[in-house]
Amino acid sequence: MRRLAILACVMVAATPIVHAAEAPPGASACSGCHAPRGGASGGIPPIAAKSADEITATMLAYQAGEGEPTVMNRIAKGFTEPEIRAIAAWLVAGR
């Protein structure tokens, strides 16, 4: 019975609305600013259509002081490259 309940959890977790598949550290915060369904609100650049490689490359560039970010450079500096890759992969997998 208990195993069944766990299985059920895992299945629900696979639905795209809230992808429970263990968010890697930091990943669940992204959607507070970046709407999962594109940039309807305008303003903050949308990431919904970006590939994992694009997201990773942008974050690493910001870390290195490149590009024209406002706040993402300050945030990117809090993560290691493997962490950034994991976040990008998770964001894309959850679509």
Place this chain on the structure above:
Amino acid sequence: MTPWNPNRRAVLKTLTAATVTVTASAALSRPVHAQGAARVVVIGGGFAGGTAARFLKGHGLDVTLVEPNPTYTACPLSNSVVAGLRSLDRQTFGYDGLRRAGVTVVHQRASKVDAEARRVTLGDGVALDYDRLVLAPGIDMNFGALPGYDDKAAEIMPHAWKAGPQTTLLARQLEAMEDGGVVVMSVPANPYRCPPGPYERASLIAHYLKTRKPRSKLIVLDAKDSFSKQRLFQAAWEKLYPGLLEWVSLSSGGQVTSVDPASLTLVTDFDRVKAAVANVIPPQKAASIAALAEVADRTGWCPIDPVTFESRLRPGIHVIGDAAIAGAMPKSAFAANAQAKVCAAAVATLLRGEKPAAPKLINTCYSLVAPDYGISVAGVYAPSDGRLADVEGAGGTSPLDAPASFRAKEAVYAESWFDTITAEVFG
């Protein structure tokens, strides 16, 4: 300022001992539900509780959200309402979105929490059993900490620190004030909800006075010598509101020690300041249900584990948002939302009998210094030595020397963030 109490250690020790006992008995009497999804009750439908409810549901749990109000009025951007730049309607959200997501929403006030029996009692007497409880009740004004100030005084000297009628009241008072009047704000010592919030409000009130009542003045009486984004705020004030906004720091005698609503007077250690409009932001504490549930400590706030947000005082109860002592994280809507997601995942993991991994959390707070002039502060946080600490090298404020286009962009982002986060929580 707080008197040191030699018995504090002893008290803490007793508390720890009590906690251990409760853990053992709770674990024995209440195994995780074998049938159906585990039940989680969330108290409080704000940024923290609303987010938690949605994400707990997403993790396949049976979620009941307890919130007394039929609608939620959001604080972020409410300073623009105070300054007549935005309508309060745009701050107001309903709970149908959460219902559609499968959350059971009960419009009642939680009046009692029995941590041992794992049961919440509502205002109407109904009892809700839970496997885990998420407490997200926000703040209460700590009226006892400011002599002369209470609910009644707040009708004369509004705090407007919970958005709603108080916000409207302060906006109306500013509107009704004659040109030439002195507006006085009182800002508390840390910790309190939204560290840069009072300075955003001061900026936008100054903007209102400058554009509508240019002979008026704003005095900000502060119980602190330094504050969030201080250099950015002060540089902007000098540029935009010279001679109009006076900030009086703690060491300049800025701490308000009592207020007299009858004469609209704020009393400091060295002065009595009479106001035409007084905005008193009093000291605060976790909302009263936290003390009733025995998860608040003697500071008035709730100590938590930085990985799971589980209370350090009562097992099975997680505390998120403004009510929690989240280490280096500020009390912000962004932080509440980020904490809620981490907490929801941890609760789901714990209910599966597994151990949650260490999270990383993020915060970004925008403040408007003028309608087209935004600034931000950000941070990245991780558990370290039992508390949430700043990740070194990350975070910080907008650059001091940024061009106007950068400030304009951050002003747009402030609103964009608000739209996205409120859609995520209530949409």
Place this chain on the structure above:
Amino acid sequence: MARTLINVPATAKRGEVVEIKALISHPMETGFRTGSDGALIPRDIIHRFACTYNGEEVFSADLFPAITANPFITFTTVAEESGEIALSWTDDQGNTQTETAKITVGQDPVE
């Protein structure tokens, strides 16, 4: 030397216990901190505070490096007669700054 704030009641009854508040803007540099160049920042604190009432010392305090910047001192004294209250702060260089206030004590004694 530095900016000060004092609060002495302008009037009092004879025999009344009055509260006096005094704040001075001062870094209270401990002498234990290092600057950005790695060198110790020399100690620079207010080490003594005193209050006289018509010339007679009624309160004094020795201050140490553990005292916070901008020290704020509150104490009480008994209002005996009208006159002058003088508050003085002395720093590590031996400079003393004094601020004074008048207090008028009424004829009726406090009940």
